Amino acid sequence: MNPLKPFNSVGAQRRSLLQGLALGAAGAWAGTPLAWAQPGKPASTARGVSVAQVVDMSASQIDVSKDFLIGARAAWTDINSKGGVRGLPVQHLVLETDGTPASTQRAIETLRATPNCIAAFGTVGSLSAQQLSVDLLKQLPDLPHIAPWLQDTEGSIPESTFPIFAGRREQMQHALKTLSTMGIDQVGVVFGNPVERVSLQPEIERMTRSLAVRPVMYPANDLQRLGQSFGADTPRVLLFVGGTPELLALAQGIGKQAQQRYVVALSDVNVLTLQQSGLSRHVAVIATQVVPLVNGQATLVRQYRDTMGRLYDEPPTPQSLAGFTAARYTYETLRQVEGGLSRATVMAGLQQRKAMDLGGFQVSATGVKRSGSFVTRSLLASDGRFIG
Numbered sequence: 001m002n003p004l005k006p007f008n009s010v011g012a013q014r015r016s017l018l019q020g021l022a023l024g025a026a027g028a029w030a031g032t033p034l035a036w037a038q039p040g041k042p043a044s045t046a047r048g049v050s051v052a053q054v055v056d057m058s059a060s061q062i063d064v065s066k067d068f069l070i071g072a073r074a075a076w077t078d079i080n081s082k083g084g085v086r087g088l089p090v091q092h093l094v095l096e097t098d099g100t101p102a103s104t105q106r107a108i109e110t111l112r113a114t115p116n117c118i119a120a121f122g123t124v125g126s127l128s129a130q131q132l133s134v135d136l137l138k139q140l141p142d143l144p145h146i147a148p149w150l151q152d153t154e155g156s157i158p159e160s161t162f163p164i165f166a167g168r169r170e171q172m173q174h175a176l177k178t179l180s181t182m183g184i185d186q187v188g189v190v191f192g193n194p195v196e197r198v199s200l201q202p203e204i205e206r207m208t209r210s211l212a213v214r215p216v217m218y219p220a221n222d223l224q225r226l227g228q229s230f231g232a233d234t235p236r237v238l239l240f241v242g243g244t245p246e247l248l249a250l251a252q253g254i255g256k257q258a259q260q261r262y263v264v265a266l267s268d269v270n271v272l273t274l275q276q277s278g279l280s281r282h283v284a285v286i287a288t289q290v291v292p293l294v295n296g297q298a299t300l301v302r303q304y305r306d307t308m309g310r311l312y313d314e315p316p317t318p319q320s321l322a323g324f325t326a327a328r329y330t331y332e333t334l335r336q337v338e339g340g341l342s343r344a345t346v347m348a349g350l351q352q353r354k355a356m357d358l359g360g361f362q363v364s365a366t367g368v369k370r371s372g373s374f375v376t377r378s379l380l381a382s383d384g385r386f387i388g
Helices: 010-029 062-081 101-112 126-139 168-181 194-210 223-229 244-254 271-277 299-311 318-335 343-351
Strands: 049-056 090-097 117-121 186-191 214-217 237-241 261-265 283-289 356-358 361-366 369-371 376-380
Touching (some): 049 062, 062 090, 117 318, 168 376, 223 244, 237 244, 244 261, 244 271, 271 376
Parallel strands (some): 049 117, 261 283
């Protein structure tokens, strides 16, 4: 067995890791964020540097967060096995939260007490990434916040945050434009919760008007009952804005009636979880993703599959590829810093706003902020086949 594999058997790796995630989340929720060092690495080193990842392990986010974390851990393990950054080991410090402001604040206090932490990166899930971006600017403005899973990018992005992934707006635009070019002139819109409906409905209405697609908005309450209520006059294509648990509830309801539906979901939905949970034969899911296709041939994707294959017994998912991408982008940022590695030099390097080709994943610099516009789509067919 490869000595880098952190568990005793390949078959036990996912079970062991998920048990650790659950226990760690319990520890964080009890009052103190649990900090994990990189497997096989000491908790601190006089020669190395630390990067921190705040991970929301609440029930609504864990299906995305656990995969994102696995991909990031794989990337840093691989990087350290090849000499780290400039010959220095990089400690990957994981701070788990339950997604509440109080647990996010405890994570910030840990960052404040960790002077060798030169950046936060890859914050996940989406609400935690948004909250941490705001809180870091207020409380630790010198700490760069790199490549968070920041789905809501409509407001002003804090000065110390540098996103690389497309947000919901770009994903919805891509999905609706695709439907428009396919000749679909009506789409049902379902939200995972009332908050998302209030914040995003006006933007969706604006987009659909520009594409000559008529939206039919549905209430965001009991999604299983909503799915059961769909009839012959309900649009066959639905745009879903929410997470995996909510989409599963909707799909279960649709399964109670015999009309075929196509659900276009955004990247906060974990397609592998849907596949493992089993969908109704009346539901096919078209999932937008903010990374290249996991079965593609881009250099970054091949590197990801090779690393995951060596280190973890894990199927490829868009979310773990996103975590891997966030870590690799952070590594390239640190590698290109001028002078010694510190919060100030990393921040200065990011503020130069250089575009970067990360093995086929393009990070652009538009205006005063980096932005992500890379969107692809995969299909989970109603027979359980995952295409793309």
